[in-house]
Amino acid sequence: MVNVRPSLATKLGQLQLPYPTLMGSGCYGTGEEFAPFADLRKIGAIVLKSVTRLPRLGNPMPRIVHTPAGMLNAIGLQNPGLEWYLERELPKYAQRPCKLIGSVAGFSVDDYAYVTERLAARSELAAIELNISCPNVASEGETFGCDPGLTASVVRAARSTTDKTLIVKLSPNVTDICAVAREAEAAGADALAVINTVRGMAVDVEAWRPRLANVSGGLSGPAIRPIAVLAVYEVAQAVKIPIVGQGGIETVTDALEFFLAGASAISIGTANFTDPRIPERIVAELETYLARRGCAGIEAIVGKANLGFATPHQYEGDEG
Amino acid sequence: MPTPDRTAAVHATTVLERRELASGVICLSLDAPLLADATRPGQYVMAIPPSAQTAATALAVYEAEGKRASLLFFVTGKRTQELAELRCGDRLDVVGPLGNGFQCKINVRDVAIVAGGVGIASVLLCAHALIRDGARVRLFYGARTAALLVDTQRFADAGCDLILTTDDGSAGERGFVTDALERARKPEAIYACGPTPMLRTVARIATEYGIHAQLALEETFGCGIGGCWGCVVSVIGDSAQAPSFPPAVRGGSDVVYARICREGPVFRADELRW
Numbered sequence: 001m002v003n004v005r006p007s008l009a010t011k012l013g014q015l016q017l018p019y020p021t022l023m024g025s026g027c028y029g030t031g032e033e034f035a036p037f038a039d040l041r042k043i044g045a046i047v048l049k050s051v052t053r054l055p056r057l058g059n060p061m062p063r064i065v066h067t068p069a070g071m072l073n074a075i076g077l078q079n080p081g082l083e084w085y086l087e088r089e090l091p092k093y094a095q096r097p098c099k100l101i102g103s104v105a106g107f108s109v110d111d112y113a114y115v116t117e118r119l120a121a122r123s124e125l126a127a128i129e130l131n132i133s134c135p136n137v138a139s140e141g142e143t144f145g146c147d148p149g150l151t152a153s154v155v156r157a158a159r160s161t162t163d164k165t166l167i168v169k170l171s172p173n174v175t176d177i178c179a180v181a182r183e184a185e186a187a188g189a190d191a192l193a194v195i196n197t198v199r200g201m202a203v204d205v206e207a208w209r210p211r212l213a214n215v216s217g218g219l220s221g222p223a224i225r226p227i228a229v230l231a232v233y234e235v236a237q238a239v240k241i242p243i244v245g246q247g248g249i250e251t252v253t254d255a256l257e258f259f260l261a262g263a264s265a266i267s268i269g270t271a272n273f274t275d276p277r278i279p280e281r282i283v284a285e286l287e288t289y290l291a292r293r294g295c296a297g298i299e300a301i302v303g304k305a306n307l308g309f310a311t312p313h314q315y316e317g318d319e320g
Numbered sequence: 321m322p323t324p325d326r327t328a329a330v331h332a333t334t335v336l337e338r339r340e341l342a343s344g345v346i347c348l349s350l351d352a353p354l355l356a357d358a359t360r361p362g363q364y365v366m367a368i369p370p371s372a373q374t375a376a377t378a379l380a381v382y383e384a385e386g387k388r389a390s391l392l393f394f395v396t397g398k399r400t401q402e403l404a405e406l407r408c409g410d411r412l413d414v415v416g417p418l419g420n421g422f423q424c425k426i427n428v429r430d431v432a433i434v435a436g437g438v439g440i441a442s443v444l445l446c447a448h449a450l451i452r453d454g455a456r457v458r459l460f461y462g463a464r465t466a467a468l469l470v471d472t473q474r475f476a477d478a479g480c481d482l483i484l485t486t487d488d489g490s491a492g493e494r495g496f497v498t499d500a501l502e503r504a505r506k507p508e509a510i511y512a513c514g515p516t517p518m519l520r521t522v523a524r525i526a527t528e529y530g531i532h533a534q535l536a537l538e539e540t541f542g543c544g545i546g547g548c549w550g551c552v553v554s555v556i557g558d559s560a561q562a563p564s565f566p567p568a569v570r571g572g573s574d575v576v577y578a579r580i581c582r583e584g585p586v587f588r589a590d591e592l593r594w
Contacts, residue, residue: 058552064548073542274374
């Protein structure tokens with residue numbers, strides 16, 4: 001056993017975090033909304049809501065449907081646009097007691113590069129997340145995250161504009177997430193956020209219509225946790241850069257699954273809608289767990305569940 | 321409208337009393353003195369599910385007096401079912417009070433409160449405040465059927481004149497509560513909470529009368545505290561409740577999406593563009 005308090009500090013690229021807990025983009029507002037109910041000094045960083053070059057009103061209502069063990073959302077990247085955001089919003093966030101990560105969404109390679117450059121130039125933001133995986137904007141948003149070649153182009157273009165830590169948020173709605181992850185790494189990503197929401201839909205059986213105005217939405221919450229844990233496990237073996245594991249984390253056990261699968265940090269989203277005290281609780285319990293297991297820091301457990309991939313038992317002589 | 325309350329907090333409470341006002345209509349009274357003290361009419365809480373297995377549920381604060389704050393709700397699904405199973409002495413953590421609430425000091429004498437279904441939960445404190453302020457209050461209260469017209473005596477005791485309606489005619493007048501409102505004497509102001517079609521009709525009536533109306537909107541929330549933008553409604557760009565956002569032109573006026581949970585849930589009828 002070590003007698004010193006275990007360290008929860010972690011590092012994503014050059015971004016040093018006192019705690020390995022991020023608050024997911026679009027789930028934690030600007031932090032101010034949650035401040036009366038949560039100690040922002042006890043979280044690693046807030047990933048702010050995604051910003052696009054031009055303002056977006058977002059999708060019509062309904063935007064939220066609660067589903068078994070999770071929820072569907074289709075907000076549609078509502079945001080005031082880059083100029084308004086830089087001028088009127090960001091200055092308000094300067095006094096947050098935790099680090100802030102800007103999130104960039106776009107509809108072209110040039111959009112991503114331009115918005116990244118402008119956001120990264122701001123001192124309020126410690127790092128940038130590229131949201132190339134929003135499932136809720138008609139046809140384009142997720143296209144980048146679903147195509148390894150486009151992912152490479154977007155990341156390369158954004159990379160060329162800043163030295164700040166660049167986190168690329170991957171979509172689970174792909175055949176081979178590792179192919180996308182490898183391209184993002186090769187193009188200069190410092191870290192990968194794994195995963196964004198899983199596409200889904202719910203139907204109103206009385207009204208005979210989809211329950212979301214956008215028809216489809218992004219599924220989050222514990223329903224997607226096993227999907228996310230596997231994605232982290234696979235991506236961790238495909239790349240060398242750190243991973244921010246996310247998808248339905250509600251308890252310390254959930255968080256540990258992600259660390260052991262290969263995440264260097266985790267992100268909490270929908271669980272904040274259940275109880276705003278969850279992030280602080282997870283941090284406290286992570287510390288207790290590390291102390292009990294005699295670990296000096298969180299990095300001691302990252303990827304420790306990695307057994308590679310199982311080989312099926314076979315009948316003798318069966319080549320398949 | 322009042323600005324959102326800064327005294328909101330997470331309250332660890334205990335259930336003092338559980339009343340089943342009708343089949344599937346529950347009123348939980350909580351030992352929550354700080355919440356009761358801080359709550360204004362029309363505000364709500366997010367009830368944290370004891371199982372932690374679902375998202376929190378937005379519930380109107382029905383009563384707030386002394387150490388007691390009560391939540392009145394209909395059982396409509398898994399989340400409210402779990403809350404309905406709570407018994408006296410059980411723990412329930414709630415986040416609140418949240419939202420702006422009704423502005424009750426408007427110096428009018430003849431007020432109509434319109435409530436539909438579970439919307440009744442948001443208007444008792446409002447009725448108390450208006451009556452305390454010297455207003456005469458008529459409560460227009462509609463439900464599907466007689467059994468779901470709950471706690472009417474409470475409103476009568478508070479000093480409201482009651483006009484009841486049911487969809488099936490099993491109590492009061494048959495038909496929509498807004499039909500009764502239109503047939504009645506014109507009020508000086510309207511306060512309303514209920515399903516969106518009812519609120520739209522109330523807004524139309526208020527416009528025709530040229531009177532002030534405050535509507536408490538019902539919507540499915542994500543976080544319930546302004547963090548996710550999952551519950552929005554269009555308001556005019558120069559509304560005091562418009563969030564910082566570049567207005568879009570729609571139907572000849574500047575509009576922005578306001579969060580029902582954060583900028584609302586109570587909006588002036590003449591500022592909504594829905």
